[in-house]
Amino acid sequence: MTEASFIGDEWHCKCGNQPHTDGFYPCLRTGRYVDPMNDTWYDGNFYRCARCDAIIEFDPATDIGTIVGQTDAEFAEMDQP
Numbered sequence: 139m140t141e142a143s144f145i146g147d148e149w150h151c152k153c154g155n156q157p158h159t160d161g162f163y164p165c166l167r168t169g170r171y172v173d174p175m176n177d178t179w180y181d182g183n184f185y186r187c188a189r190c191d192a193i194i195e196f197d198p199a200t201d202i203g204t205i206v207g208q209t210d211a212e213f214a215e216m217d218q219p
């Protein structure tokens with residue numbers, strides 16, 4: 139475990155995941171993966187860690203993200219990134 143920080147393009151999850159390893163994917167507040175091109179991403183700015191399922195809320199105003207929760211939301215095959 140490492141200290142989590144999400145600043146600009148430099149994302150380091152508490153699990154050690156980074157954008158170039160397992161990555162992060164747009165999700166709803168519930169943690170359900172969603173296509174960012176789809177209108178259903180109405181919750182905006184939420185991302186899910188593909189490794190530990192943390193939910194990160196990213197604030198474009200400050201360019202900083204914070205972990206706001208953890209999800210165990212199941213997702214259908216079609217939800218997978």
Ligand SMILES: [Zn+2]
Nearest residue numbers: 151153187190
């Ligand atoms: Zn993680």
